[in-house]
Amino acid sequence: MNFATIWIVYRKEFLDVLRDRRTLISMILLPLLIFPLMTVGMGSFIAGRMAKLEDRSSPILVVGSERAPGLLAQLKMNNGLQVIPQVSDTTQASQMLLDRSVQAVVIVPASFSEGFISDGSMFTDQKILIWSDKSNTESEIVERKVRKEVGAYKDSLVSRELGKRGLPRMLVEPFSIESQNRASSSKMAGAVLAMLLPYMVILLTMTGSTYSAIDMTAGEKERGTLETLLVCPATRLELVLGKFFTTMTVGMITAFLAMVSMTMTFLLPGSIFAKEMGGQLQLSFDPAAIILILLLLIPIAALFAAALIAIAINARSYKEAQSYVYPLIILVVIPAVASIMPGAGADTKMAFMPVLNVSLVLHDALMGTYDTNLILITFASSLVYAAISIFIAVRIFQKESVLLRV
Amino acid sequence: MITVNNLVKGFTDKKRGLIKAVDSISFKCLPGEVYGLLGPNGAGKTTTLRLLSTILKPDAGQIKICDHDALLNPGEVRRSIGFLSGDTGLYRRLTGREILKYFASLYGVKGADFNQRLDQVVRMLELSEFLDTKTDKLSTGQKQRISIARTVIHQPPVLILDEPTAGLDIIASRAIIEFISQARSEKRTILFSTHVMREAERLCNRIGIIHQGRIVAEGTLKELRDQFKTDDLEEVFLRAVGLQSMRLDN
Incomplete structure (x- = not known):
């Protein structure tokens, strides 16, 4: 060589x-x-697209909203959510979610009433369902927005009842929890x-x-x-x-x-x-x-x-x-x-x-x-x-x- | 000088099995002589020339080029030959000068030796006009002249030319033919394959007619004409390979 x-x-x-x-x-x-x-x-493409999705006003459905007028009002206050006229059939609501004509569905169960806390009548199984389509990024973002509003609605109900009874809010929330990424x-x-x-x-x-x-x-x-x-x-x-x-x-x-x-x-x-x-x-x-x-x-x-x-x-x-x-x-x-x-x-x-x-x-x-x-x-x-x-x-x-x- | 004795080379084909492309070929070619291997496509011409240039290894037989055995000393054999074929390509992104320098240095021709050789081939083949142009910008004839220069840049005593005029127009072929005549007068040993009768007639001192891997007839043009009793080389060829020409007046 x-x-x-x-x-x-x-x-x-x-x-x-x-x-x-x-x-x-x-x-x-x-x-x-x-x-x-x-x-x-x-x-910038991803960031721009995410921001766009966050800012967009997305259509959602609330099934059984007549039982929770406070929730309906809370959801309507969020500019990123657009509550479209009622549909009472859950099958139809599910279909609309999956074909993306709405981005989330909130289901208020038939047994729900806003006065339940003061009544003390139906404390069990009071579940508000949020349906989303996780294969769809927009639906996932909307689900987070809806969840936040439903949480705020729950807090407002609790605060109202505590106020009525003269109890401090501390009673139900003695401390807050926060995760931090160090x-x-x-x-x-x-x-x-x-x-x-x-x-x-x-x-x-x-x-x-x-x-x-x-x-x-x-x-x-x-x-x-x-x-x-x-x-x-x-x-x-x-x-x-x-x-x-x-x-x-x-x-x-x-x-x-x-x-x-x-x-x-x-x-x-x-x-x-x-x-x-x-x-x-x-x-x-x-x-x-x-x-x-x-x-x-x-x-x-x-x-x-x-x-x-x-x-x-x-x-x-x-x-x-x-x-x-x-x-x-x-x-x-x-x-x-x-x-x-x-x-x-x-x-x-x-x-x-x-x-x-x-x-x-x-x-x-x-x-x-x-x-x-x-x-x-x-x-x-x-x-x-x-x-x-x-x-x-x-x-x-x-x-x-x-x-x-x- | 080239001496070939009982050369054999076979290939295995998937469909047809073992094929003897070259079957016991022997011939000799002396300095100052042009030996023509004349035969149709597939007769074994290219395989024979590739065996001689050591690209292929024979199954049996002996090849001696300038007293070097092709099997024992392929490096020296390669140094002694200049090889050119009709479909020899050039590096299209390089200029003629760069290509000549590359091949010269592979043959150990460098520095002042190279410059002197370059001057000679540039004059002989009139390359000066396009020597520094990338070869993909050149005409077929110009490319062929660069290829010829590449073949002789190391002054090989033996030239092996495999259908060098194939695919060339008349003007480009003429350059090759003149080059062969010139090389013969310089006493080089020239082995040349073709299926063009006129070229063989014009250039070769001796002709070997090759058919199905065997040399079926050999001699000077005159000897072949006498042997087959016709002046027409085409007819000589047909009779040698055992076919009668289909003449209308027959």
């Missing part, structure tokens, strides 16, 4: 890559733009990012390398340049390694740019994400986490490059190669997504699973946890998988039937 020959192949392939618009888009443009677009676009908004955002970022970076590394891997294998077959290359004194191993290192470099550049874009978008104070969060956000990621991510992307980029080349060389054409590679992308997405799973965290067994290990170790690092053993196992096992993939790619490159299949 001659390193000078590998370097010659590498330099030529890299020059070729730099002139390929498709690779440039997936290698440079996509990783740089995806994070700001995701934040600004998605953030995590700062930046910590919350950090947890969300630790879930999303490993997945995004792994996926971008993969998609970034895809075009160049296909172009320099199946693309070379399709254009009729492979045969000329095979007649050169360079050995198959040198050719594969030259192409492999080029693809790996492309993957690393994609990953690096994704990291830069990610840091600028999420991690810096005054970043787009911070502004989206109302300027309050002060995320402080450990620089060690960023260095660790970059280091772990080396074996991941190597593994992807070798696997992509081994797969794409089997295809006769660019298009055929694409259809071979897509299943691989899905195969990568599943373990990469592991960092999003609730309770995600690396353990020794998982540190041996390709892609999954990197995803989990990155997740932990972003959450501020470093386990040296797991990091080393992840790094070493990923390199071993990459080496196996390269070995397979070289073997495939030596198969006459594969190379000359046209």
Whole structure:
């Protein structure tokens, strides 16, 4: 094996890559733009849509409202609710809820009367039902509004009765209960990012390398340049390694740019994400986490490059190669997504699973946890998988039937 | 010099089983000689040339190119040959100069040597006008001239040309034919496959007629004409492969 020959192949392939618009888009443009677009676009889109739903006046039905005029008045006071004329049939009300002509239904039972507390007559089974459709976000929001108003109505009834009897309100509510989230908004955002970022970076590394891997294998077959290359004194191993290192470099550049874009978008104070969060956000990621991510992307980029080349060389054409590679992308997405799973965290067994290990170790690092053993196992096992993939790619490159299949 | 002895290469086809694409082929080609492999599509021409250029490995037989054994020393064999086929593509995002530099460096031709060789091929093939244009902007004829330059950039003593004029128009084919004549006068060893009788007639010192993986007749043009008792090479060919021509006056 001659390193000078590998370097010659590498330099030529890299020059070729730099002139390929498709690779440039997936290698440079996509990783740089995806994070700001995701934040600004998605953030304001979701926030805007939620606000819109909160502000909207949504139609609701009250079945049996004649038995609870106070409740009806309370509901009507809320501008976000629009009580539509009565329907007394619950079957019809249910149908209207499910076909979304109303967003919630309040059912006052037949035995209900507002005077029940003073009567002392029917203290049991006084239940006011609220129906909602949880498959519908708007219905879910309306349910919360209705629940608040029904609660206020209940309080007003209790206060009235207490007042009548000269008793203090303290009697029924000696103290209040409040839950507090002690995590700062930046910590919350950090947890969300630790879930999303490993997945995004792994996926971008993969998609970034895809075009160049296909172009320099199946693309070379399709254009009729492979045969000329095979007649050169360079050995198959040198050719594969030259192409492999080029693809790996492309993957690393994609990953690096994704990291830069990610840091600028999420991690810096005054970043787009911070502004989206109302300027309050002060995320402080450990620089060690960023260095660790970059280091772990080396074996991941190597593994992807070798696997992509081994797969794409089997295809006769660019298009055929694409259809071979897509299943691989899905195969990568599943373990990469592991960092999003609730309770995600690396353990020794998982540190041996390709892609999954990197995803989990990155997740932990972003959450501020470093386990040296797991990091080393992840790094070493990923390199071993990459080496196996390269070995397979070289073997495939030596198969006459594969190379000359046209 | 090329020496081929009892070369055999088979392929397994899912439907037809084992096919002998090359079946005990032997021939010799000397420096300053153009040896033509003449045969219809599927006769085994391309497989033979791929075996000689070491892209494929033979099942049996021996290949020697410039005294190097193709099985024992494929690297030296590859260094000694320039290979060109009709469907040879070029890297379309690179310029002619970049492509020539790439291949030259793979053959170990670098620095001042390369510049000198580049000057020679640019003059010989008149490349200067489009040498720094990306090849996807070039005409078929211009691309073919770059391909020829690529074939000879390392000054190979042996040229292996697989239907080099296939798919080319008259002007582009003429460039190839002139190139072959030139190479012959430079005492290179030239192996050339074609199914175009006129080209074979015009260029080849000796012709091997190949059919179903075997060389069924071999000799100079004159020897073949005498053997098959006709002046028409097409007729020679048909008689050699065991077919009678269907002439209206017959």
